[in-house]
Amino acid sequence: MKKLINDPSDVVSDALRGMELAHPDLLRVDHENRVVFRRDAPVQGKVGIVSGGGSGHEPMHGGFVGRGMLDAACAGEVFTSPVPDQMQAATAGVYSGAGVLHIVKNYTGDVMNFEMAAELVAAESGIEVATVVVDDDVAVTDSLYTAGRRGVGTTVLLEKIVGAAAEEGRPLIEVADLAKRVDDAGRSMGMALTSCTVPAAGTPTFSLGEDEMEIGIGIHGEPGRRRVPLAPAREVAAMLVEPILADRRYTDGVICFVNGMGGTPLIELYVVYAEVAAILEKAGIGIARSLVGPYMTSLEMAGCSVTLLQADDEMLRLWDAPVVTPGLRWGA
Amino acid sequence: MKKLINDPSDVVSDALRGMELAHPDLLRVDHENRVVFRRDAPVQGKVGIVSGGGSGHEPMHGGFVGRGMLDAACAGEVFTSPVPDQMQAATAGVYSGAGVLHIVKNYTGDVMNFEMAAELVAAESGIEVATVVVDDDVAVTDSLYTAGRRGVGTTVLLEKIVGAAAEEGRPLIEVADLAKRVDDAGRSMGMALTSCTVPAAGTPTFSLGEDEMEIGIGIHGEPGRRRVPLAPAREVAAMLVEPILADRRYTDGVICFVNGMGGTPLIELYVVYAEVAAILEKAGIGIARSLVGPYMTSLEMAGCSVTLLQADDEMLRLWDAPVVTPGLRWGA
Structure with a gap:
């Protein structure tokens, strides 16, 4: 460890x-x-x-x-x-x-x-x-x-x-x-490239082969929908966004949140964001606001999740309102 | 990869x-x-x-x-x-x-x-x-x-x-x-628990045993001062802060920056921050401002660096001034 x-x-x-x-x-x-x-x-x-x-x-x-x-x-x-x-x-x-x-x-x-x-x-x-x-x-x-x-x-x-x-x-x-x-x-779905180790346990929560990833994983490493071979970010984005779009109707005004699981660096999260944005554009869904970064992590797990929130005008106004915390800060 | x-x-x-x-x-x-x-x-x-x-x-x-x-x-x-x-x-x-x-x-x-x-x-x-x-x-x-x-x-x-x-x-x-x-x-020193992989290379930049870490590493995985066995955060903090304090005189008014290398989650950076703050307190050096997070990463490398900046009043005022960027944002 x-x-x-x-x-x-x-x-x-x-x-x-x-x-x-x-x-x-x-x-x-x-x-x-x-x-x-x-x-x-x-x-x-x-x-x-x-x-x-x-x-x-x-x-x-x-x-x-x-x-x-x-x-x-x-x-x-x-x-x-x-x-x-x-x-x-x-x-x-x-x-x-x-x-x-x-x-x-x-x-x-x-x-x-x-x-x-x-x-x-x-x-x-x-x-x-x-x-x-x-x-x-x-x-x-x-x-x-x-x-x-x-x-x-x-x-x-x-x-x-x-x-x-x-x-x-x-x-x-x-x-x-x-x-x-x-x-x-709001709807979300996540994926992991690697496991993570709870300090008190000292060994990885689960194991994942060198060539596979877990789609639909939970934030404690709970099993997801399926294990699949590694795939390009473009396909990973589709595997996360399509189930979300199948579950709820989205129109313009979405807050699009690409979250890092803790071990994935920002450069990769931006690669994923570009693919998520492309899928939404193709589906005719306009992004009103975005958030990209490791905001809800699972220790050092490598992976990401996508959250789409269909925000109304009130929610967007409140999203833009000042916030002063260690993790999110703007407008004041 | x-x-x-x-x-x-x-x-x-x-x-x-x-x-x-x-x-x-x-x-x-x-x-x-x-x-x-x-x-x-x-x-x-x-x-x-x-x-x-x-x-x-x-x-x-x-x-x-x-x-x-x-x-x-x-x-x-x-x-x-x-x-x-x-x-x-x-x-x-x-x-x-x-x-x-x-x-x-x-x-x-x-x-x-x-x-x-x-x-x-x-x-x-x-x-x-x-x-x-x-x-x-x-x-x-x-x-x-x-x-x-x-x-x-x-x-x-x-x-x-x-x-x-x-x-x-x-x-x-x-x-x-x-x-x-x-x-x-300003003075800094960093360390790594793991290597990282440049995408075009496809294999780790260097290798590090399961029980060792590299002290003084560069942000591209360049060799540091020495490889040592894994140690508690308390000792790691000392290995980074002591060479900085030996290199320059510090008094009150320090900006203390604990940086994550990309693969280390925030919970660990706060553990390190507590240890760095304890060393500075013992040395009679007051921290005026702090920054904790992955701001200068090395892909997915696990590790951290410590930077101490002896800020004068002008620097502190400018540090507090509004900034609106994707990575740092406050005061506006």
Whole structure:
């Protein structure tokens, strides 16, 4: 295992220390509960936006904490759901009277723990919590850790758009409704050229031959649709985009997100982006905005995913709104 | 070779197409000359800032084109210097009467070709060109492709700071002087856990055993100081920071840049950042600003580099100034 870490059991706490030291202007970290908070949380009168999940997907979610996006993110162990205690601490820490939205990727552990946390804070502190479960992965229905579709790339776009709406002071009911509309409008599919190694395990999560790749893989290395021989980026792009277009109708106004899985460099992501854009152009679908880079990673896995979000005018306006986080930053 | 590409000989042109399609609001690409231009170049009255080098280091340099940073970047083949024709096209395309600064990393091919281009545009078009050669790598003196120290991480910081000065309308002589001061104030050192594969070659540039890493490596896989057994991030950080601190005196006001080589995920870079920050704190050196992420990559190489820039108040102010590029963006 070749990794820039200390003791494998300290990876998450070491990385959280690094994040806090690198971004003291934006974040503070509750190290006991492993929650990354926006530095000025709770923000008076604002709906609190909380997300979280297993670590190993950085910058998601801790890197999306800051003005215009998340108020707090719970960091689980690598590829492991955070526990309800963490989510309670996050929820209580961002609550300022306007309610809290939980953004949960559809993995059984995450869904169960966020649900339990929401019930506990409601019962103990009367905090009103709404929840959106993101389930945008068209690759498979039901998977190793999931009933229904997995929650993947749309999560990044949703956290940005919904975070901007909360920043405008919109009430919880509207913010939660918007979140559900964004989830409905987004579809994703991913692929891997290589496996990845969970530090505590020390050996690759799965194995993949020198000449093959996995299409439709999950962000923890869960099996996808099929293993196929290596193919040019042009064909890989088609293998990811066609199932998305077959699943939902798209017209102009799409946010096109080509995500890197952690071990794939940017030069390759731009090659893929060019092919995705060509497919969409041929299908008569106009791209309104784009995002290219490693925003939702799977440790050092080589590969990529494509997310297409059919954004309406409101979503595009909120996408363009200022955001100041370690991982996404513009307009301010 | 597992890469998301089409024909290996098309990687650079495919990636440039992707960049232009993904960032039409910021960039346009001269595909014939393989130059990425700021969309509104030339900017009247502003010193033009031009950089460039071999591809495979993305987002450097094309991803740093935009308001407050570069006006143009020349993309060579992977790990190969651009040719003087490209640099001439870039220089002429950003010239608006106020002169042009070439930012050149110290590799023999780049230095020679930028020099030739500067002479040609001066002779043919009377364009005044100043040049800064970045040579900040403390690992080795003289190397496979370099006489003197190699130009590495300080380049990213220099392009940001000097780009901000040019954006303020400062004259060429001041912009060039600032560039030299930034180069003088920056030192870097890098390491690799794995090799990388140039697409046209198809096999790894060098080989590294399962239990070893290379300390002091160059960004094209040039040999470093020594090969050593794998070690915890804490020791790796010391192996990179100590030679930097031995080479130059640092006090408060440092910009601390932990760079990923392309195949190392962000979670590990934050682990390294925490260790670098601890060493600096122990040495009584205050960090004023930080940058953590894959900004100057070596294809899919796993590894990192550390750059410490002793910034004065002017440099910090220019670092904080607005920048709007695909790779670095804030304040606007």
